[in-house]
Amino acid sequence: MASKKAKKSSGQRAGDKKERSPARWRKYVAPVVTGLTLMLIAYVFYLDVNVREQFEGKRWAVPASVYARPLELYPGMRLTRQQLLDELHSLGYQRGPSADGVGSFKVEGRHVTLVTRPFQFWDGQEASRRIELSFEDASLGGIRDIPGNQPLPLVRLEPQLIAKIYPGHNEDRILVRLDQVPQALITALLATEDRNFYQHHGVAPLSILRAAWVNLRARRTVQGGSTLTQQLVKNFYLTNERTLWRKINEAIMALLLEFHYDKDEILEAYLNEIYLGQDGQRSIHGFGLAARFYFGRPLQELRLSQLAMLVGMVKGPSYYDPRRHPERATARRNLVLRSLAKQQLIDEEQLQTASGEGLGVVPGTPSGITRYPAFMELVRRQLYRDYRDDDLRSDGMQIFTTLEPVAQA
Template sequence: MTAQSGKKKTNRTRSGASAKGRQPRSKVAGKKTSRKSAAPRKWVVKQRSQRKTPLNRGLRRLFTGLLTLSLALLMVGSALVISWSVALNERVVARFSGALFQTPAFVYAAPLELYEGKALSMQQLHDALIQAGYRSAQNLDQTGLFARQGQRVAIHRRGYIGPQGQVDPRILHLNIVDGQIDQLTDVRGEPLGIDQLEPVFIGHLYPNVREQRELVSYESIKNEAPLLIETLLAVEDRGFFEHSGVSPTAIARAFLTNLLSGGRVQGGSTITQQLAKNFFLTPERSYQRKAAELIMALLMEWQYPKEKILEGYLNEVYLGQSGAQAIHGFGTAARFYFARPINELQAHELALLVGMVKGASFYNPHRHPERALARRNVVIDVMAANGLISLTEADELKARPLGVVEQGQMRARHPAFLNLVRRQLSEQYDRQALQTQGLRIFTSMDLAAQTALEQATSKLDLVEKNRGLPAGSLQTAGVIASVRTGEIHAVLGGRDPGFAGFDRALDSRRQIGSLIKPVIYLEALRQPQRYHWLSTVLDEPLTVTQAGSEDWQPRNFDRQFKGEITLLDALVDSRNVPAVRLGLDLGLDRVGMQFETLAQRPLGQRFPAMLLGSVQASPLEVTQLYHSLSADGFVTPLRAIRAVVDQEGQTLTRYGLEVSQAYDRQSMHLLQYGLEQVVARGTARSLQNHFAPRLRLAGKTGSTNEGRDAWFAGFSGDRVATIWVGRDDNQPANLTGSSSALPIWAAAMEPLNLAPRSDRAPPGVVYRNACLDEGVVVPEHCPGVAVPFYRDYPPPRIDYCLGQSDNDQEKFQPSQEGVFDRLRNWIQ
């Protein structure tokens, strides 16, 4: 007991010593403190040592609040990023789910047909090849090249998609002798019946006024121009086929380079990022735009194959400016800078285009050729460093000039023709389809005829000088078409062929003057029991009474009268009064009905003045009229389109020949003879200075009051053409058809290989030797001119030669009453 008590006492003493200076703890509830209660007491002391002070509590609350806020912000930010990414992805999917680009319809000229016997000079073939972008070369190792040796020409023709489907490339050998193809064979020497060059692109329908784009496919570039892809990736994105849309190493490299240089000298964007920026974003430099670019690049790579992304880039990249239009894509750039398709460009030309990706304006070869050359050579060095070409080739390529073609506007070269195509297509295709679906429109344009017609406008300068008019005061318009098919070969809308404004060929309706006279004579010749070419009509003053208006007194151009003349002479000399007398005798309704049939358009109310061409018509409508006169009685609506093909090469529409026989061949043959005499000895006889008589050209001049309008419409065996000349303000200009319109017609048709008109008379028509001065048929051995007549309606005939004796006139007894006699009897 004593020992234990002493031990306890000792412990209390130590406890008391350690608590010196403090009051001893009081006992709780009067109980003694035992050893068993020591542990709880320790626990109480520990809790007291960690008791929070006001400062600790504030820090903890701040930390907890910041943590909570950070988590909340992270959650909100993640939600926003996800939401933003979803929105960005919707834009990506919307663009990539369909066609990446909406392109307007492509319009092509008719291909140049090649066959043995075709009239084609060496110069014409050369011009056609140059227009199509072919180059002269010694080795035909790729398409788009030709080689000439003497009379032989070898052509490596391009492949193309046409109305007949895919046409493969082919090497052609031609032998041209005396202005025609003497031989046509393939590369093995096997004869070819017929072949053709590829159709030449001439413009777009409803083009985008802000940009030009000629689409290329990844597969076509991979197969036909693989060096473009290899060079582009070597320069712009070497890891394109390995990264996932973003290249961290490229970004880090660019960051380090820019940091060391103190500015932005290098970018770290992949091709996918560049495409995302070009497709969806603005050029502004901001963190938000860059973040969107990264997200969209990742989304594009996650959902779409590399090939489609690269194809989009090949067609979207900006490569220059043509006036107000941006040049997008390598296909367009190849045409703009080199006038050739991308697959025909050589290594140094591809290097220039790839180099321009870095800055198309800064390295513009037209404005800054030195910069462009230096940049091109840098790309050539990259090509050599990556093993795409040898060092020797690189040195040789760097020594070459840029080789770009002369800068020009990327506008349609033939806007008047395209305007006609657009109008004819509008009957079946709406504007949206023509503007967005990339349709291929194959037309009937003959590039040689179109070029000749446009160049003929230079004759206006001489016309103005000869007529004493201010320079540049006259305008002109014209149309050339095929006699056989009714296909339109060329359209001229104004003095400036490249101006896409007012189209006078389609929209300028002017009085046609004497061009209507053949309609009157055709109606007369269709009545052989009453009229033939030797029938007479009175050329004397005439007063026409018109109900509700003043009397009309038609006059001849020379203000003179010739008395009684034959119908043939009245037409050949374009006498006005005889035409009016004849038309009134036939009836305005009948003449008007023939005009509507021939011109394929309504005439409206009939007035006597229409017999002298008060009718208003456009050059296109006049060409329709004269096409009907040239086609041996067949009426064919003129057309400019052959076929429409979609982007996949499927033919959507073919435009066939629509023909109806409206007149018998006999009466039309008789009328054509009269129009032939107009050229041979009448108001259009100056054409004899330009064309061989064997062509037997036919046509008619026309002019209106005070020379406001001048016309000539004529045809050969294969082409019919109309030319109008006048002032836009319709002021007097002292013009005539023979002095103003006919020279332009001759200049347009002379370069073409016109076919002669047939001299074969149809069944039922016979030619007789006629004395035109007396209007009778004379024996074959007598002086005279061969004139056609209906076999069953013979003209007056005598059995001797006129001028042999004084009794000749007494022996002549006309067998048919003339118009003058009928008119006199009617008056009586």
């Protein structure tokens, strides 16, 4: 009997031990959850500090720009009509039957009508103006302001860019403000890359699920679910590695970016940061530089077809490189245009006109090669005597020289 009781007591203790085990583990759950929560909060705080420090500090290292002399036009100066046309050609002005847009000109006999570009000179901002120049044999006879029909004593054309001094990472960009960007570019970009940009808070779960479903059905990646904010975070803060951890960081940082900054500020940063091509060792970043690199003109002067091509390149700058793969670039551009028409953002006439145009890409030039190497060597020597290397390579300095590009040609 005693033996049976002992066995029974032993069985009861084993059962009690089993019953107490879950309770013993439960008392550890709360501290573990609390610890993990505190770790998550600390990590989000760490990401938040990084997001704000980089976004509010010096965002980009902008190379110094070296310019030739600006051409100053005044009545009586020795200048032939052909010399002026050569200067306008080197500056990328477009000749046509009328001179209506900035950077355009027309020729009628001894008269040249042109619309100058605005430019920030060393002594202040020079506004765009529409003028007519009259030539007499080998000299400039007179300058007339067309809207006011008044004679002008002096007009300056913007100088030709002859070289740049790049930062160590070889990134190049021309910074643009949001109010300088054509509305057609913003419309095309949002319609193509992020239709709900002004509605979401940095991450669009429905877009991610829709893209995942489309990609699953196609058995390959045909659609992305990242918002513009996520794309900015990836390019500005993170690397291109394809890992789940990077995607988690990207989503958290996108939410933080949207929490601290308004949509327009984020969009402006995206327009200046996005990678749009490679020129040898030089990386082409931002739509401002891409306009110059592919079309030889400022962003504000591009046509709808050209803007659509740049927007189409966001998906793959190398794959849709218009110089190496013009057929792909054209097809992608036309897809962007059709998307705009489908969303009723452009009409049928605009669609047909823009789709029928050629790409209009200017020939590429060797990366980092200046047409004036001997002159630039003298300029560099003088600059490095007076300035720090970091200032020349990252502060976006404007350096004006006395070089006469027409005489050197």
